[in-house]
Structure formats: structure tokens, C-alpha cells
Amino acid sequence: MSHLFGHDQPLSVQGSGEHASSFVGSFDPRVRVVAAGLFAIMVVSLHQLEFALGAFALAICTVFLTDLPLRLTLKRMAAMDGFIIVMLVMLPFTTPGTPMFSIFGADASQEGLHHAILIGIRANAVVLMMLSLLSGLTPVALGHTLYRLRCPAALVHLMMFTVRYISVLHDEYHRLRMAMKLRGFKARNTIHTYRSFGYLFGMLLVRSLERAERVLEAMKCRGFSGHFPMIDHLIFRPRDGVLAVAFFLLVTMLVVMDRAYVFAY
Structure with a gap:
């Protein structure tokens, strides 16, 4: 399940997810x-x-x-x-x-x-x-730190998933824009342009929901029960x-x- 957050190795003993190369970075996150x-x-x-x-x-x-x-x-x-x-x-x-x-x-x-x-x-x-x-502090390390500080688990999960998938949605947006350009679309101050951008963001929302459902099903297949195991050592x-x-x-x-x-x- 660790691949969902972009790492597949346990965090360092420092628990901060980074190499403590500075004075501040050597302290407990x-x-x-x-x-x-x-x-x-x-x-x-x-x-x-x-x-x-x-x-x-x-x-x-x-x-x-x-x-x-x-x-x-x-x-x-x-x-x-x-x-x-x-x-x-x-x-x-x-x-x-x-x-x-x-x-x-x-x-x-x-x-x-x-x-x-x-x-x-x-x-x-x-x-x-x-x-x-x-x-x-990596996003994963920050999420684990907030969880250790008794922050609401739902908010921590939301932050970690947002960081993980914001780039995926950004790439999806660029693919849709490229598809529009290949079909000869040019942005102008017209009703057609506004309608096209409405369709664009609507399709992005639909694809985001579909991806969210696929990710949720994949997590359930891997035994997700509402929380992630803490593999760091603070x-x-x-x-x-x-x-x-x-x-x-x-x-x-x-x-x-x-x-x-x-x-x-």
C-alpha cells in the first residue's frame, strides 16, 4: 500500500522522511x-x-x-x-x-x-x-507526524491523497486540453469557448471520480480498513x-x- 504515497521503503529512524543534513532537520518532526x-x-x-x-x-x-x-x-x-x-x-x-x-x-x-x-x-x-x-519534511512524513499528533485521521488522509494525486489530475487536464487542440479548438471570447471549457472541467471531474473509485477498490483489495499503518519511528x-x-x-x-x-x- 505504500506505493500509493510514492515510497516503498520505511522512513528513517529520525522519523522525518529526510536526511537530517541541517541543524533544524535533526529534531523530532x-x-x-x-x-x-x-x-x-x-x-x-x-x-x-x-x-x-x-x-x-x-x-x-x-x-x-x-x-x-x-x-x-x-x-x-x-x-x-x-x-x-x-x-x-x-x-x-x-x-x-x-x-x-x-x-x-x-x-x-x-x-x-x-x-x-x-x-x-x-x-x-x-x-x-x-x-x-x-x-x-516529505508529504508522507508530514502526514505521519500530524497523525501522531492526534490530528483527525480523515484530514490527514485527505492531505496525503491530495498531494499524491494532484499531479495525476494535472496530467489528465493536459491530456484533455491537448485533445481539444488536436481537434482545432482555439480559445476565444465566444459561447462555444465557454461551453467547451465547461465540458472540459466536467469531464475532468468525471474522470477524477472514476479514478477515486478505482483507487478505493484497489485499497480495499489490499485490506484497507480506514487507517494506514505507521511505519516510521519517531x-x-x-x-x-x-x-x-x-x-x-x-x-x-x-x-x-x-x-x-x-x-x-
Whole structure:
């Protein structure tokens, strides 16, 4: 059944599914996943730029403890920033407050600019820390880790199957598109084009359902009973506990200082 997830060998003793070639990668993946989630929750609750920058600096320091390629990491960060940049540009003009300047009659407020910068820093800090702490974890290893952390089994199975079969559906889509092109189809702003794309996505849905039924029948023939056997070996060592405590104290300190600053002023 392991071929369903793209591997047919047991995971390493590290339990992370990767070669622990970096400092961060040598820790228990359960600690890394929990730390990433804790960091995200704590950082989005920060209200001051100074402490948000501190969290961003912490994320940058973590990157240097991994083997993440710098260029690829920057590309991923830029892709994320591309989704939120429109919102950040609009916030100064939609948030009431002290006006700074005006464009076409719309006033940009200091409070809106502060809020936009804060959101941008927090988002980049969270994404950068996620990339760092989860670097090297394969989808299978991540799924096993989430299962060990008592996440709902249905969600874990859904994630693993999505990762496994998204490329299959992508290939199926390209085959259907190629078939349309071979029949002389050209996309235009016409009813025929819209109808053809409707047929395309409808056929893709039908074929996806058919493949899902075939996969389910194949799994049942192999004795699938609703859960997958865990073949990894996750070992929680003292150094993992030290990392968990140190990381928790560091992030908690940022939040406490942020709240103390807010209450003081």
C-alpha cells in the first residue's frame, strides 16, 4: 500500500522522511510542527512593529540553521507577498486615522500604513518560519507526524491523497486540453469557448471520480480498513524537549513584552 504515497521503503529512524543534513532537520518532526503552529499563533497576536520585527529576525535566524536554498526561499516569499500586496496597498486608504497624503481625493492614514506594515511583517515571519521548521519534511512524513499528533485521521488522509494525486489530475487536464487542440479548438471570447471549457472541467471531474473509485477498490483489495499503518519511528529525545521549551519561552517572551507595551501606553 505504500506505493500509493510514492515510497516503498520505511522512513528513517529520525522519523522525518529526510536526511537530517541541517541543524533544524535533526529534531523530532513533531516538535517542529508544533513549534511552527505555536509561532504562527503567537506572531499574529503581536500589535507592535518592534516585536513583530523581532519575530521576523528570529525566523531569519532559523533559516540559517537549515539547508534551504536562498533563491528558492526568496521566490516562495515573493509568491506569498504577491497575494497580500494589494491588500497592504489598500489598507492606508481604507483605515480611518491621521491623514498623511491624498491620492485622487482618497486620504492615506498613518494608522492604516502602520497596520499594513505590521501585517506584512507578521505574514513574512510566519511563512519564513514555516519554511524553516518544516524544511525537508516529505508529504508522507508530514502526514505521519500530524497523525501522531492526534490530528483527525480523515484530514490527514485527505492531505496525503491530495498531494499524491494532484499531479495525476494535472496530467489528465493536459491530456484533455491537448485533445481539444488536436481537434482545432482555439480559445476565444465566444459561447462555444465557454461551453467547451465547461465540458472540459466536467469531464475532468468525471474522470477524477472514476479514478477515486478505482483507487478505493484497489485499497480495499489490499485490506484497507480506514487507517494506514505507521511505519516510521519517531523518537523524542532530551534535546527535542530542550528545543521545545526554549522556543516556547522565546515566543512567549515576545508576546508578553508586546502586551506589556500596549498596556503601558
